[in-house]
Amino acid sequence: MNISEKIILPEAAPExxxxxxxxxxxxxxxxxxxxxxxxxxxxxxxALFDVSRTVARAALQMLAFEGLVKTERNRGAFVxxxxxxEARQVFASRRLIEPGVVAEALDRMTPAEIEGFxxxxxxxxxxxxxxxxxxxxxxxxxxxxxxxxxxxVSGNAILQKFMExxxxxxxxxxxxxxxxGISSCGHSEHSAILDALENKDGERAAALMIxxxxxxxxxxxxxxxxxxxxxxxxxxx
Amino acid sequence: MNISEKIILPEAAPExxxxxxxxxxxxxxxxxxxxxxxxxxxxxxxALFDVSRTVARAALQMLAFEGLVKTERNRGAFVxxxxxxEARQVFASRRLIEPGVVAEALDRMTPAEIEGFxxxxxxxxxxxxxxxxxxxxxxxxxxxxxxxxxxxVSGNAILQKFMExxxxxxxxxxxxxxxxGISSCGHSEHSAILDALENKDGERAAALMIxxxxxxxxxxxxxxxxxxxxxxxxxxx
DNA sequence: CCATGTCAGATTGCATACGATTTAGACGTG
DNA sequence: CACGTCTAAATCGTATGCAATCTGACATGG
Numbered sequence: 001m002n003i004s005e006k007i008i009l010p011e012a013a014p015e016x017x018x019x020x021x022x023x024x025x026x027x028x029x030x031x032x033x034x035x036x037x038x039x040x041x042x043x044x045x046x047a048l049f050d051v052s053r054t055v056a057r058a059a060l061q062m063l064a065f066e067g068l069v070k071t072e073r074n075r076g077a078f079v080x081x082x083x084x085x086e087a088r089q090v091f092a093s094r095r096l097i098e099p100g101v102v103a104e105a106l107d108r109m110t111p112a113e114i115e116g117f118x119x120x121x122x123x124x125x126x127x128x129x130x131x132x133x134x135x136x137x138x139x140x141x142x143x144x145x146x147x148x149x150x151x152x153v154s155g156n157a158i159l160q161k162f163m164e165x166x167x168x169x170x171x172x173x174x175x176x177x178x179x180x181g182i183s184s185c186g187h188s189e190h191s192a193i194l195d196a197l198e199n200k201d202g203e204r205a206a207a208l209m210i211x212x213x214x215x216x217x218x219x220x221x222x223x224x225x226x227x228x229x230x231x232x233x234x235x236x237x
Numbered sequence: 238m239n240i241s242e243k244i245i246l247p248e249a250a251p252e253x254x255x256x257x258x259x260x261x262x263x264x265x266x267x268x269x270x271x272x273x274x275x276x277x278x279x280x281x282x283x284a285l286f287d288v289s290r291t292v293a294r295a296a297l298q299m300l301a302f303e304g305l306v307k308t309e310r311n312r313g314a315f316v317x318x319x320x321x322x323e324a325r326q327v328f329a330s331r332r333l334i335e336p337g338v339v340a341e342a343l344d345r346m347t348p349a350e351i352e353g354f355x356x357x358x359x360x361x362x363x364x365x366x367x368x369x370x371x372x373x374x375x376x377x378x379x380x381x382x383x384x385x386x387x388x389x390v391s392g393n394a395i396l397q398k399f400m401e402x403x404x405x406x407x408x409x410x411x412x413x414x415x416x417x418g419i420s421s422c423g424h425s426e427h428s429a430i431l432d433a434l435e436n437k438d439g440e441r442a443a444a445l446m447i448x449x450x451x452x453x454x455x456x457x458x459x460x461x462x463x464x465x466x467x468x469x470x471x472x473x474x
Numbered sequence: 475c476c477a478t479g480t481c482a483g484a485t486t487g488c489a490t491a492c493g494a495t496t497t498a499g500a501c502g503t504g
Numbered sequence: 505c506a507c508g509t510c511t512a513a514a515t516c517g518t519a520t521g522c523a524a525t526c527t528g529a530c531a532t533g534g
Binding site: 165166 | 295298299304326334395399402
């Protein structure tokens with residue numbers, strides 16, 4: 001899989017170029033324009049964004065740190081290819097963290113933010129009704145964004161960072177092990193969670209969230225099929 | 238505050254030198270040989286570990302990513318100086334995550350691992366009984382290690398990584414806002430948690446853990462004293 | 475005496491150069 | 505035809521040089 005043309009970053013970033021590149025690649029990964037296993041060579045990334053290898057490398061290091069990319073010494077960086085076990089860990093972590101996030105969000109959510117959530121859900125619905133791969137990608141992203149918005153209003157920057165990592169890794173996992181085309185079934189669940197939040201029913205919101213995560217994970221096929229057998233069998237021990 | 242002599246890294250690291258440097262600095266931060274606010278210049282770090290600025294820079298970037306170091310563009314890297322608000326976020330995150338960690342640890346803990354915990358607690362106690370700053374540092378580190386061991390046996394690498402970040406940041410917070418010399422009071426609580434784990438009483442272990450975290454946080458003085466006012470006031474909005 | 479403007483030194487951001495390591499393909503041999 | 509070896513290209517890891525930026529000191533003017 002190859003990255004297409006030269007990408008022009010959102011202009012307003014004269015500084016922190018590696019951070020901008022990180023986000024661009026990150027987005028490409030979470031909406032699956034970059035498949036797991038894809039090689040990301042420093043030279044290629046550098047050329048693509050028109051920077052030197054130094055800054056491309058920095059971006060890849062950041063991505064490696066948040067688990068979206070795996071680097072092998074003297075071999076390069078590859079889009080992560082999480083094992084079924086890693087996949088389970090991702091969702092175990094989310095089950096642990098997200099109920100707490102909704103609980104903290106409950107107290108701090110302003111009416112304006114509720115309105116923002118509503119708009120977000122509308123957008124989700126809109127993407128769902130559209131056809132085509134672009135709409136699909138947008139839908140995936142929007143679905144993750146719901147969880148990130150929640151983390152954002154929780155007011156805890158650390159948890160927010162953790163959630164960013166977990167949501168991104170979830171995308172990878174779903175790309176690899178997702179059974180139904182998309183775990184889009186989640187939209188109505190998002191709605192229900194928001195309703196519970198609006199009614200200040202924290203118990204229910206947390207329960208719905210856990211249910212939602214269970215639901216996503218249940219849609220995966222985590223039997224260690226994907227391994228063509230050998231390659232992955234030998235990387236475990 | 239200056240870093241003293243040249244440091245020789247644990248020999249067995251011919252590869253991943255930046256990772257080794259990261260850990261060395263990390264350790265220096267968590268047992269408070271490096272005070273919050275200390276400047277870490279690329280050249281100085283590089284000279285200290287006898288590497289080029291390139292690899293020193295990589296180490297600093299990693300530390301920045303896990304929140305132990307803050308970099309300001311064109312100004313350099315500094316040991317983080319968490320605000321009271323960040324401090325609260327650290328403990329809020331721990332309160333959220335650690336009960337889950339003990340729950341997962343409960344199921345997977347082997348007798349051998351229990352033995353390991355006992356030894357760890359003995360070491361904690363030993364450091365507590367000794368005098369001198371070196372013993373104090375060892376005690377702080379050992380205290381954090383208890384929590385990290387717990388995360389380790391939980392079998393979830395992602396949570397383990399999160400906990401490493403949180404424990405390290407906690408050290409910074411305690412260094413800044415700790416009231417009593419040390420939050421060493423925690424030792425008996427560690428013991429109690431381990432007892433509960435051994436008795437397979439997950440409820441109690443989780444409750445004790447929360448209590449323990451509350452206890453640590455209660456020992457802090459998080460009134461926003463340190464702000465000389467202006468500098469911090471302007472960095473918020 | 476304090477405030478403001480200017481300059482030198484220091485430090486970072488980035489690009490590039492070079493050696494080391496890995497990989498792929500050619501080639502010869504059993 | 506299969507297999508092992510060797511060479512060459514590609515790619516990474518690291519060091520270093522240069523330009524841009526910041527800090528602090530000093531000079532100047534109010």
